[in-house]
Amino acid sequence: MHLMVCGGTGCRASASDTIEQKLKNKLEEKNLENDIQVVTTGCFGFCEKGPIIKVLPDNTFYTQVSPDDVDEIIEEHIIKGRQLTRLLYKDPQKDETIADAKDMGFYKKQLRIALRNCGFINPENIEEYIARDGYEALGKVLTEMQPMDVIDAVKTSGIRGRGGGGFPTGLKWEFAYNNQSDQKYVVCNADEGDPGAFMDRSILEGDPHSVIEAMSICGYSMGSDTGIVYIRAEYPLAINRLKTAINQAREFGLLGEDIMGSGFNFDIQLRYGAGAFVCGEETALIHSMEGSRGEPTIKPPYPAASGYLDKPTNVNNVETFANIPVIINKGADWFAKIGNKNSTGTKVFALAGKINNVGLIEVPMGTTLREVIFEIGGGIKDNKKFKAVQTGGPSGGCLTEEHLDTPIDFDNLLAAGSMMGSGGMIVMDEEDCMVSVAKFFLDFTVEESCGKCAPCRVGNKRLYELLTKITDGKGTREDLDILRNQSNVIKDTALCGLGQSSPSPVLSTLNNFYEEYLAHVEEERCPAGQCKNLMKYIIDEENCVGCTACARVCPVGAITGEKKKVHEIDPNLCIKCGACMDKCKFNAIFIK
Amino acid sequence: MDTIKLTIDQQELEVPAGTTIYHAAKKLGIDIPVLCYMELEDWNIENKPGGCRICVVEVEGRHNLAPSCSTECKDGMVVKTNTPRVMNARRTVMEFILSDHPKDCLTCPKSGSCDLQDMAVRLGVREIPNEDIAEISTYRLDTSPAIIRDIDKCIMCRRCETMCNDVQTVGALSAINRGFESVVTPAFEMNLEASPCTYCGQCVAVCPTAALTEKDYTAEVIRALSDPEKTVIVQTAPAVRAALGEEFGMEAGSLVTGKMVSALRKLGFDKVFDTDFAADLTIIEEGAEILDRLKRSANGDENVRLPILTSCCPGWVNFFEYHFPNLKDIPSSARSPQQMFGSVAKTYFAEKMNVKRENMVVVSVMPCLAKKYESQRDEFKVDNNPDVDYSISTRELAHLMKQANMNLNKLPDEDFDKPLGESTGAGVIFGTTGGVIEAATRTAYELYTGKSLNEKVTFEQLRGWEGIRKAEVDFDGFTLKIGIAHGLGNARKLLEEIEEGKSTYHAIEIMACPGGCIGGGGQPLHHGNASILKKRSEAIYREDAGKKIRKSHENPYIKELYEEYLGEPLGEKAHQLLHTKYFDRSTKRQFKI
Amino acid sequence: MGKIKSLADLKNMKEDLRNKVELREKSDHPESLVQVKVGMATSGIASGAKEVYNYLSEELEKRNIDALVTQTGDMGYSYAEPTIEVTLPGQEPIVFGWVDTKKADEIIERYIRNGELVDGIIPQNYETIDDK
Secondary structure: OEEEEEOOHHHHHOOHHHHHHHHHHHHHHOOOOOOOEEEEEOOOOOHHHOOOEEEEOOOEEEOOOOHHHHHHHHHHHHHOOOOOHHHEEEOOOOOOEEOEHHHOHHHHOOOOOOOOOOOOOOOOOHHHHHHOOOOHHHHHHHHHOOHHHHHHHHHHHOOEOOOOOOOEHHHHHHHHHHOOOOOOEEEEEEOOOOOOOOHHHHHHHHOHHHHHHHHHHHHHHHOOOEEEEEEEOOOHHHHHHHHHHHHHHHHOOOOEOOHHHOOOOEEEEEEEEOOOHHHHOHHHHHHHHOOOOOOOOOOOOOOOOOOHHHOOEEEEEHHHHHHHHHHHHHOHHHHHHOEOOOOEOEEEEEEEEOEOOOEEEEEEOOOEHHHHHHHHOOOEHHHOOEEEEEEOHHHOOEEEHHHOOOEOOHHHHHHOOOOOOOOEEEEEEOOOOHHHHHHHHHHHHHHHOOOOOHHHHHHHHHHHHHHHHHHOOOOOHHHHHHHHHHHHHHHHHOOOHHHHHOOHHHHHHHHHOHHHHHHHHHOOOOOOOOOHHHOOEEEOOOOOOOOOHHHHHOOOOOEEOOOOOOOEEOOOOOOOOOHHHHHOOOOOEEEO | OOEEEEEEOOEEEEEEOOOEHHHHHHHOOOOOOOOOOEEEOOOOEEEOOOOOOOOEEEEOOOOOOEEOOOOEOOOOOEEEOOOHHHHHHHHHHHHHHHHOOOOOHHHOOOOOOOHHHHHHHHOOOOOOOOHHHOOOOOOOEEEOOOEEEEHHHOOOOOHHHHHHHHHOOOOOOEEEOOHHHOEEEOHHHOOHHHOOOOOOOHHHHHOOOOOEEEOOOHHHHHHHHOOOOOEEEEEEOHHHHOOHHHHHOOOOOOOOHHHHHHHHHHHOOOEEEEHHHHHHHHHHHHHHHHHHHHHHHHOOOOOOOOOEEOOOOHHHHHHHHHHOHHHOOOEOOEOOHHHHHHHHHHHHHHHHHOOOHHHEEEEEEEOOOHHHHHHOOHHHEEOOEEOOOEEEEHHHHHHHHHHOOOOHHHOOOOOOOOOOOOOOHHHHHHHOOOHHHHHHHHHHHHHHHOOOOOOOOOOHHHOOOOOEEEEEEEEOOEEEEEEEEEOHHHHHHHHHHHHOOOOOOOEEEEEOOOOHHHHOOOOOOOOOOHHHHHHHHHHHHHHHHOOOOOOHHHOHHHHHHHHHHHOOOOOHHHHHHHEOOOOOOOOOOOOOO | OOOOOOHHHHHHHHHHHHHHHHHHHHOOOHHHOEEEEEEOOHHHHHOOHHHHHHHHHHHHHHOOOOEEEEEEOOOOOHHHOOOEEEEOOOOOOEEEOOOOHHHHHHHHHHHHHHOOOOOOEEOOOOOOHHHO
């Protein structure tokens, strides 16, 4: 029997390590430590309900486990074989508990390739990875394939970069292969920076060997003996797991010299990013690795020709790498059949926002947004109405109801005015103000712009200011035209991909929710009721009895009125703190 | 070389592979506006961050606009430089840039010579949308003896960084912070004074706005001129006369020596002297030093260090004091002409005039900003009274003249005053790269060989435009090996050779600025046009060729100075007044934030 | 563990390591496997369930039967301990009582291999949560 305890960062933060220790202690106490194995795993993806414990083989999926539950789990489930219903997952739509993870909507539609080992193996144990076909792809490549065969396989698989760009990975490898040099580099981009995105972190925490193996395969195919993982310093657990994995791989002779007797040498170093969003852009990442300011430069030259230390360099994202061993093992054709014609395989998404099942999911390309949001995601929280979904991280766009049946792939999302990005997916409900949403994302881009090009450095700041003007109720219709023009120009002129896509949240909301913008500028009204400066607290003449409670509690003296007569709120003084409304016992104060 | 065919604005053309759209368009006479981009031909100096996005153009088949300065032409490319989309984008980006720029043009030191202002006029920006809510990024003012940083006016063109890091290898300036808060600053945001800055002023020379300007001393000069107690004398460096005319609309390379002298006299200077005189003096001392070291070295003295390095460039002196303190024994100990002039003026000449030291004010007009700092060095002060009181740049002199209603074009030619205004052709060529060592060679040759050069005073092998030049001069059987570097990055290469013991030169001339003093940080702005610098250099050689006396040791007033006052070259008096020592400043600079 | 010097090395190692994760893999699709649950509460263990559990686990593997042997709690048939529940793919689970190693051998050979019923079947008297 195996007790799989999630050791991802999310669950760790809710004391999954304490749970694990308590489980071990309790099992020892019961003399069961030899019969029952406690395994730390990578992220199960269902972070909304963490910490997660999965009991195998009966596949019981316990959610939101606390250290206090440990005794009961051992006594009841392990010893007496009774599931603890109260810890089982409860389907929010059907209001029934589900014991088996396979039956949960969250897992049903998922196909886990990149996440295949996450939640399944102990990431700190290379043997478990090997037992799951680990390093077999590398072995196959080194002993049975020529570099060009590997590149052909990757090309045939149709896999495109999972970090956001969607550039065909095989082509990238081929460019790096074709550029002759005494030294080449394989770089793994683990500088995941989108707010709320954690697919790369989860893979590194849950299955670090898959990335190591893939980098070695890449190194063999392009002719490089040095891999570098550029990982954000804010990922301490991932860094640790990766370090452990690299050391184990070295011990096993799977990194180092003459790997598996093939004469191929490869080793991997780590570089830590200081948390700049822009360093996810490959040229900026390379500058940062070189010790320079993390700023993008104009391509060409592409890194494949002149990258790290001016040597040919191939940069791929963590998730892209995690797919590679499977492509080699199962075959490029197998992989190419999954997903859509131009977007093959699966994609990991980080579900967030007003959705029931927040977490990490992996679905075949071509799955519709509806399936992801309503089946896997369990629908909108509190049964509210779906309004929009923002894909592609801070530089993606907001899609609406009419896009729900769009099959998710690189091209469809772009066509719809958003993008795949690295896989962030934020769901919004009827209470979200789309102008504020655009402002929220702009705030991030303004903060994270590297400052090199004027449109991104200054332009985004101006967009943010203009959006603030609109949410303050001071915008005009002309401002909307200015907003659109400035956004278009930023998209047209910014230096790097990040800058070019930074106005997407504005453009997509302008396109899809223009009415809402109009309401802000023409009626000074926020339909979602989110913009504080557009709210008006009003006293209902019918209900007000003139008790003066509201006037006394108002911190700014905005409420006036004689005793026992209807009171009045001066909108110019009101700071919308809501104290009066809380105080009123007669439901006489409402927001308009 | 491969050629590429493309179409720009319906015109077809062929260009060599690697040509950018901007350069290709230029060939057709299409002048795409550029702001951050800057290029100094012949020196491989190019600032191409692709950051301002003003130069964008439409390329058929591309989803966004392409920066023409850094996009290479491709076969079959169809480029449009003036579509409504492009023009709208260009203006909107300009509005962005201006929205984060102070609007104090009227009182800005750069007004009238500001690239940003010119671009705003050219693009027809009339209004900045929502200017009332647009925050402007601000930063503290950083004042040093030579350079002022007003980063509020920085537009992140990064030209200064290219000059400071790539060209000069000084590494004082780089961008920090992110996004709207990005600024170009010394490391850890320390002040320029605490940084490894050499005050070469090349950042100022290329700054398109007033983010980097010289510290202006014209007000102090006016105050001194209006003080009846003071005897105010002025010295002008050789490179000034070859560039001052540009400030008055004259063609680059116009020589305005006589007009400049009359202007200075009209401004009220009591005596108008020439730094060239002091340059001749430098040659006597430095030449003597070279010969002394060569002789001692030939006699087997192992304490003699060769090569000897020139020491007239204050940016260069700062550079080795900061970056190569272990080599501080190698440069000649001779003071720079500016400082030799100051010490001679405040001793020999003051005595002659019967003016007390404290009542004599020495002003220098220099092509240089480092001279401002040099004049304030402690070792060039007597009882806290500096040998040179104020050093103003060529640009500052032009401003001063304009304030005094002078039009250089209309001024008569006048001669310098005697005795410190008399100079030879050798003193003049100090203003351009290779000139100092040529002047020294003219004198050293005659002293070493005892033979006269007669009319053959020019050494073409020492002239040129390459960053590092090597030349040999036959000293009647002895081959003098000479190295020349201009630009501190080039100097660094020669210094590294010396450090590694690989240097075979006897003497090396180093000038901090590209082109030498003619390209100094205090000169009229070249706005990226390197041909201006070439023309200034030609003017300098023209002035030399026109001089009756072209060898420093033949300057009669120099001879008189030694006879009357200094005694022998390298003698005690000369040592006291004309020589200096250098300091290891690698550790002395401290963080002053 | 020594270094892996060849692909063959790696494959050998993988075979040795299979069992580490096999259980987890199989539990992803148990319907295709023979599932054996051994009642291993205190009373079951007291009457030898642990021995039976070990025997079944080892023997099924030796005899190359793809099976999933798990421990479970008290099945409620204290009178018949040790008890095991066997589910053949696509069939209803059957509970056997009074199982010792000999009986277990019989169950493997006759019921699991050939589908013949053997003595000791206990009629089921409850529904599991899975039945719902």
